[in-house]
Amino acid sequence: MGPKTLSQVLRQVDFFSEDEDLLIGLGTADDATVYKIDEERAIIQSVDFFTPVVDDPYLFGQVAAANAISDIYAMGGKPVLAMNIVCFPSCLEEEVLVEILRGGAAKVKEAGATIAGGHTVKDDEPKYGLSVSGFVKHENILPNSKAKKGDKLVLTKSIGTGIYVSAIKGGLCEGGKENPAVKNMLTLNDKAVDPMHNNDVRSCTDVTGFGLLGHMVEMARGSNAELTLDTDKVPIMDGVRDYAEMGLVPGGAYDNKDNFIGDTEINNNLEEVMVDMLFDPQTSGGLLISVPADKASDLLRDLNKNGVEEAAIIGEVTGEGTKVIVE
């Protein structure tokens, strides 16, 4: 659902909780829920599932799992347990579901977690995802609402998966595991977690459905901060610009633009295609990190050393307020 409709719906329901152990709930539009277990640890919970983004069921399973697990990393935690969520039509062969689940299981295993159950529903269209739980030490919790003036903003993956998936669906490129967008979506965000904890990172969120700019706006709102994005520095996958110019821009990008543009200040000279790419909804996107300026280069070095090669400094926190300036 679009963020506007969703917030209208959620506003009408009373989710208020007096439970003091609920550390992060619905209040700050964060990536996942965080609940205190004891004085040392908290549990992180998140759920995500969607319709196939690629034709190959095994790859789809992996992408869906990488995407669902990402929320745990974005909160600074490590995943422990996962449950499958499956919607599946009776007209499709069982083999397809076997492949989807095999893909999901492989990715969860790669993340060091265990699938301990699940639930299936008969549906017209296949959908797959997971509910994932992870643990985090209190001092390691990374909400999306602690960005501070002077911080540098780091993005750990290139953007453009939504536009790329459109191109795959449109038959303009192959959707196999060699496709750069598929590779991008298959990559777990696990390698970014330790470098974040070792470099005093203040805030983190993963870039998914709202696009890079949408998630920057959410970070700005949550942190009461003004973020400035240097578009020249944003890593964008090769080929995405071409596809965007051809009009392979997913509907979600237009929704994101509608919903978030009010909280942005976009340089008039910026090309329309760049704005489209910045609002492109991502699947299993990278982490957007707010790190104290004097730690930014160390963080980048540690990320690179840990195999997060695309990581780049893409902007900074330039003041208070709730907007994103796009240069």
Place this chain on the structure above:
Amino acid sequence: MKKIDAKGLDCPEPVVLTKNALKENKEIITIVDNEAAANNVKKLATKLGAKAEIKKIDSNFEVNIKKTEKNSEKDENKSEGKVYFFKSDKLGKGEDELGNVLIKGFLHTLLELDPLPQKLIFMNSGVKIATENEDAIDSLKKLEDKGVTILSCGTCLDYYGLEDKLDVGEISNMYEIVESLNSSNVITI
């Protein structure tokens, strides 16, 4: 004017349908039911060098697309292929019989090329290939079916009295032939 009804279709379907239709039509109206799809179709048209306008009609959007002269000349799919210029009805210099066999084999093999040739142009005695050589004509027809343009020089057909016998492709003039040879990647046989 080709109309494409893309109402109710999700991205990227309207764009893909329009892209395919633009290969064979100069004017297209694509009808979609949401603004995002209309913007995407317009972007495609602009990227391909065509003119596009969006009109809102009731709850739908019509995107009027017109190819400009420049891009209607070169069909997108064929643009990579080369132009083959045949100035004789035989391949190479030597025994006529061998030259005949070779030209048949050559045309047959062209069918396997990827990308296919963009155009085949026949001039001087080359026009005999498209009028008298049955095996060659068979290959040429297959090439034509796959979208290859086949042009025979009108003056040459006239000279050899073959105008009525042209079995495949179109009659062309010096202007068009010179344009093709000038603007493209040409291989002379």
